[in-house]
Amino acid sequence: MKLKVQNLVKKFNSIIAVNDISFEIEKNSTLGLLGPNGCGKTTSIGMMLGLITPTSGKIYINDTCLEPKNRIELLSFMNFASPYIELPKKLSVKQNLEVYARLYGVEEIDKRVDEMVEDLNIKSFLYKKTGELSSGQKNRVSLAKSLINKPKLLFLDEPTASLDPDVGDFVREYIEKYKKNNELTILLASHNMKEVERLCNKIVMMKQGEIVDSGTCDQLIKKHGRQNLEDTFLKIARSNYEHR
Amino acid sequence: MNIDKIFALSLRHVYLIKGSFPRILDLIYWPTIQIFLWGFISKFFTLNSSYFENTVGIILSAAILYDFLFRSSISYNMMFLEEIWSRNFTNLFIAPIKISEIIAALTFTAIFRTLIGLVPAALLAIPLFGVSIFKIGIPLIFLLITLYIFGVTLGLLVTSGLIRFGPSFENIAWASLFFLAPLGCIYYPVEILPDWLQIIAKLLPLVHIFEEMRNVLIHDIVNYYQILKAIIISFIYFVFGIVIFYLSYEGAKNRGTLINMGE
Numbered sequence: 001m002k003l004k005v006q007n008l009v010k011k012f013n014s015i016i017a018v019n020d021i022s023f024e025i026e027k028n029s030t031l032g033l034l035g036p037n038g039c040g041k042t043t044s045i046g047m048m049l050g051l052i053t054p055t056s057g058k059i060y061i062n063d064t065c066l067e068p069k070n071r072i073e074l075l076s077f078m079n080f081a082s083p084y085i086e087l088p089k090k091l092s093v094k095q096n097l098e099v100y101a102r103l104y105g106v107e108e109i110d111k112r113v114d115e116m117v118e119d120l121n122i123k124s125f126l127y128k129k130t131g132e133l134s135s136g137q138k139n140r141v142s143l144a145k146s147l148i149n150k151p152k153l154l155f156l157d158e159p160t161a162s163l164d165p166d167v168g169d170f171v172r173e174y175i176e177k178y179k180k181n182n183e184l185t186i187l188l189a190s191h192n193m194k195e196v197e198r199l200c201n202k203i204v205m206m207k208q209g210e211i212v213d214s215g216t217c218d219q220l221i222k223k224h225g226r227q228n229l230e231d232t233f234l235k236i237a238r239s240n241y242e243h244r
Numbered sequence: 245m246n247i248d249k250i251f252a253l254s255l256r257h258v259y260l261i262k263g264s265f266p267r268i269l270d271l272i273y274w275p276t277i278q279i280f281l282w283g284f285i286s287k288f289f290t291l292n293s294s295y296f297e298n299t300v301g302i303i304l305s306a307a308i309l310y311d312f313l314f315r316s317s318i319s320y321n322m323m324f325l326e327e328i329w330s331r332n333f334t335n336l337f338i339a340p341i342k343i344s345e346i347i348a349a350l351t352f353t354a355i356f357r358t359l360i361g362l363v364p365a366a367l368l369a370i371p372l373f374g375v376s377i378f379k380i381g382i383p384l385i386f387l388l389i390t391l392y393i394f395g396v397t398l399g400l401l402v403t404s405g406l407i408r409f410g411p412s413f414e415n416i417a418w419a420s421l422f423f424l425a426p427l428g429c430i431y432y433p434v435e436i437l438p439d440w441l442q443i444i445a446k447l448l449p450l451v452h453i454f455e456e457m458r459n460v461l462i463h464d465i466v467n468y469y470q471i472l473k474a475i476i477i478s479f480i481y482f483v484f485g486i487v488i489f490y491l492s493y494e495g496a497k498n499r500g501t502l503i504n505m506g507e
Contacts, residue, residue: 012500046503049338053497076340086331088256095259102252103339129263131330145335 001062001077001152001185002027003048008057010043010209017043019209020057025202030179030186032196035206036237041189044206045155048187049080061153076104081146082157083139089131093122093141096130097148104149116144120174136167143171147178157189172198193229203229205236212236245348249341253349254356257323261357271357275311275365279372282307302461303431304375306454310430312362313391313450314421319357320399321406323350328411337502343493347486350403351396358392380460386471387453393478394449398424400485404492410501430454449477 003025010018018040025031033041046052048059050071059066061074087096097116101109117123120140125133130141139159146154159175160168172195178184190196196203197217205213205220213220213236217229226232261267282303327333336346369375377384402420405413427441428450434442445451452474460466496502 010500017500042503043500046500049503051334051337051497051502052500053494072340072342075338078338080334080338082334084331085334087335088260088326088330088332090263090330091256091259092263095256095263099252099256099259100335100339102255103249103336103341105246105248105340 001183002060003031003153003185003187004060004063005044005048006058006060008044008047008059009055010040010047010052011055016209018047018054021204021206021209021211022057023204023211023214025185025187027185028179028183029201030188030199032200032203033187033189033206034191034193034196034203034233039206040209041206042157045080045157045187045189049078049155050075076149077152078155079104079146079149079151079153080155080157081142081159083135083142083159083161084157085142086138087130087141087145090129092127093130093133094126096141097144100145101148106149112148112150116148119178120144121170135162136164139163139167139171143174150182152183152185154184154186155189156186158191159188160190160192160195168192168195175199193233197229205233207237245342245345249345250349250352253336253341253346254353257326257353258356260326261360268360271315271361272364275308275315275361276368278307278311279304279365279369300373301375301379302458304369304373305377305380305457305461306430308362308366308369308377309387309391309454309457310425310428311365312358312388313395315358315361316354316392316395317398317402317421318418319354320350320396321402322357323353324399324403324406325411325414328406334503343490347400347489350399354396354399355392358395380457381466383456383460383466383468383471386475387457390449390453390471390474390478393475393482397478397481397485400482400489404485404488407489407492407496407501424448424450427451428454433458447477449474449481452477 005024006022008018008021009016021044023031033044035041043052047054048066050066064070064074066074091099094113097113098109101112106112117126120143122140122144125137130138133141143159160171163171175186176199179186186199188196188199200217202216203214203220204211213223215223221227221229221232224232224235226235261271327336366377369377380387398420402413402416405416427445427448429437429445430450434445434451434455437445452470456467456470456474459470
């Protein structure tokens with residue numbers, strides 16, 4: 001699925017959270033949405049998921065403009081994972097996956113749940129209550145939920161935040177592997193620059209609600225005369241950015 | 245509306261109840277306590293008053309019906325609050341499920357939770373106090389339906405508040421029914437209220453429901469016009485509740501509060 005964001009603006013009273021951003025994600029590619037905390041990444045994702053009504057601007061998914069009347073239809077091809085939202089704690093992992101498979105209208109629910117369980121190594125805690133899982137286990141379950149409907153467009157908000165290097169690497173490797181074998185476009189918001197370098201084809205840098213730069217990792221590193229993406233991020237984040 | 249999705253959302257709450265004995269116990273506990281409390285109070289009044297021949301029966305029946313209303317509303321609120329407490333709110337609202345399907349799922353599942361609490365309490369009243377709510381007969385079905393519609397409406401209004409104001413609205417969820425109880429004329433006739441308050445009270449379906457319950461139990465007469473009036477008033481409130489829910493949802497989308505609502 002192709003995603004196109006055109007002149008998107010979100011104002012909360014007098015505060016401009018997102019100011020006239022435009023970008024595109026090509027089908028089957030991964031775009032990294034970067035920027036310091038509070039720069040408008042989550043608000044932008046919220047608008048792309050139809051959870052937040054934009055003040056102005058358009059969001060196109062495969063050339064179809066996201067609107068209230070087609071939101072439900074488009075959502076069935078999309079999904080979202082974030083460590084900041086959780087699944088019902090008192091339900092077992094299996095129950096959660098089953099409920100979400102039904103909500104997304106998945107056919108052959110058991111088969112799909114089994115696939116996710118196998119792929120993400122969930123079997124050992126499948127019948128455990130979700131609230132009793134470790135961060136790493138919760139993260140894998142959240143990823144399983146986000147892929148349960150075989151989405152064509154996936155939003156990942158800091159998917160490896162608070163994970164140890166081993167689990168973090170497992171998640172990144174899995175996303176890479178899954179993407180290779182499936183048709184999937186990803187928008188990744190992350191503060192882990194190594195993760196962004198590894199997974200993203202293109203980067204959009206945001207600051208104070210605006211896009212301040214964009215390009216491939218190499219292009220941005222070269223443009224800002226830095227050694228790696230982390231230093232490039234710091235340079236952009238700490239600079240006094242002037243309006244375009 | 246998609247029945248499978250409504251079922252899926254109901255299933256989430258059935259799993260929750262099924263997997264937790266304390267939750268089931270909690271559902272049964274409060275209605276039973278109500279029955280004990282009002283049963284003994286009204287038994288005392290029967291022995292010391294000549295107002296009603298059947299004080300226990302009337303007050304206890306009122307307590308059971310009021311509890312049915314209370315449970316249906318609280319069940320609705322609780323299921324919604326569960327989504328907030330478990331920080332599942334965003335996951336739910338990005339799933340391809342319509343608002344009408346969410347309302348339908350909560351409405352149908354609330355009856356399940358309500359009956360778990362009510363049936364044991366109603367049955368317990370028979371051997372303990374010799375009071376059977378089932379004596380009301382066929383009208384009982386209509387009274388319960390009306391109470392349920394109104395209970396769900398109150399649930400809708402409270403959940404609208406939760407969407408609009410966030411989890412801080414939770415206390416209102418608990419207090420909402422106590423606010424209406426005095427006006428509902430649950431345990432006393434509407435004539436007890438001052439004239440001006442009677443006018444307001446009659447705008448609520450509760451007055452008509454409980455007046456009719458007393459009418460059936462005291463005079464053994466069924467006034468279907470009164471029941472119909474209660475159903476229509478409840479239904480008007482229900483439609484109003486749905487409109488408010490949609491407005492709150494749109495408002496929350498504008499304010500961006502759906503994406504990170506949690507504890």
